[in-house]
Amino acid sequence: MKHTALLRRTSARTLLATGLLTSLVLTTGCTKSEDSSDSDKAAPQQGDSGQQVASPSAGSGPTCTIDAYGGEKLDLKSATVGFSQSEKEANPFRIAETASIEAEAKKRGVKLLTANAQSQFSKQISDVQDLIAKGADLLVIAPLNSDGWEPVLRTAAAKHIPIVTVDRKINATACKDYVSFIGSDFVEQGKRAADEMIEATGGKGDIAILLGSAGNNVTTERTKGFVDQIKAKAPGLKVVFQQTGEFAREKGQSVTENLIQSKPGIKGIYAENDEMGLGAVNALKGAGKKAGAVKIVTIDGTRNAVQGIVDGWISGVIESNPRFGPLAFQTLDTFTKGSEVAQDIVIKDSAYTEANAQSDLDKAY
């Protein structure tokens, strides 16, 4: 009997704890965050911001047609498109990318199925298989990894489902395993960041690099482009410090705090994404530096970073355009009509500097 009483008390307490947790979830209904007017720019500006193709120019580079790929022509309007996103829409790039795909599908009146792999590759594989099972006729994939796509490709090939990959490539044969890849040239982005850095610093002095996450092709390519260009164009600039900020603001801030103390003469900081660059700005502010004392160049083109140029803390931002919707659907449309499309479509990324930051602020995502 005593045992039952004990049990009852135990479950009563468990209930209490559960109740408390639930109330925590519920009370969040009456939240009130600060200045929701200007900081809530979660809704991405679309407007004139669709991508433009940088290469190939018409008639160059390998192409693909539906006859070569296998499969039948269809009308995109009556088709179902499946979109598999790799990472949670928690950063501006992914938010803008998904929003762009969804907006374009809506605009064209195409039925869209979406899935998000939450940064787990095994989930992305099953996501894509689910999309196929749910009746997707065409696939747009933002791959988390380049390798490991065989099971999906086999399923898709059996059903002759055309695949377009965006922002990252997969290791497979174009026009056989997938139709086209649409994305930025990360090496080129690094080179253009180097040009901005050379101009901002006058090509002389010590500079630092805030690297992205290790083992990521975006990191290696943005580093390679930058370092090669600096070597070739401005031998007076010396990279004296390379540490990872893991693409995160907090890490970018702590690393920069250490950097400016151990190397007070540093002239410029190249951050391989905007978030780390904004962390570096925090660190410089904290150390009592003036805006522009250390030149910062970043890559991505988020609104916060472009605002940083307007405020004088950042010298240049190279864009990495996430708005794949129009180009991806246009490619699928052309392809399913039977015309040829390019296998490698490299998009043109714009850049923000002092000259255009204010006027182009609304184009930033």
Place this chain on the structure above:
Amino acid sequence: MTELTLAQGRVDRDRLLRLLQEYGVYAGVAALLVFNFAFTDHFVSAENFRTQAVQVAPVLIVALGMALAIGTEGVDLSVGSVMALSTSLLSLYLGYGPWAAVLVPVAGGILIGLANGTLVAHLGVQPIVATLALMVAARGLALVLLPQLKDVRDPGMTALGSGDVLGVPYLVLIAVALALLVAFVVRRTTFGRQLLAIGDSRPAARLAGLPVRRVLIVVYACSGALAAVAGVLATARLTASDPTSLGTLMELSAITAVVVGGTPLSGGRVRIGGTVAGAVLIQLLTTTLVKHDLPPSWTQMAQAVVIVGAVYAARERGKR
């Protein structure tokens, strides 16, 4: 004769390991300081010490709660996620003013702690499993509440993150005050004695009539509250709420600080001074490698070496 020398050698090694476990962390901190004084440019400056102290403050605060949990022969893996939940709640309630922005996150941390404590104390779930579950749950909740990074521009929060009193940053003052408070609780209060008794032997504590369950629940609630405070301070320093990455792997840093500081994983002892030194040791290790621009992967390996060393020193000092 031979047996005697063998026994003698054994005792000596035990004593050596004990010394290493108790004071090794201070020796490590001293060695790193000496190295940096000698070989790191611009290391000796008020600015640099300030930076190091500010960077270590959130880790230290989390480690204090972790030390209490480990003292009861438990562990709290949910601390990093509680920091994330705390930053989400802060951002969502900042509109009600600075007090709400501090108190609501702390209340959230306490609730997660109560859930941990209930699972451990009443349902008999292993601490590592219970807090693992809440680690996943709290991170998920944080991201549901605030799906993406959001700037925090409130002047009060900015002041908390970067302001100081006579050159000592608020973050450091708060961390030191909390360390003193926790040390006092462990050494001078009945609650502290009960906590250690439970860590030493839970059946014995129960037989002695100690309120085992209540103490365990309070311990995990404290750990949750401290992690939430660390989340608030980290947010103030960053001037942004970033529930995706804030606090990731914080449990690892906190456990390292506690264990390296000489608190045995087998419970029954809590060393707050050692925990402070442990947190400082990890900070100095990372800083030294960063300042000398060594590859980032080295930091992780160096941390691994320190953990293995600490656990080795502690390995023969389990409960007998």
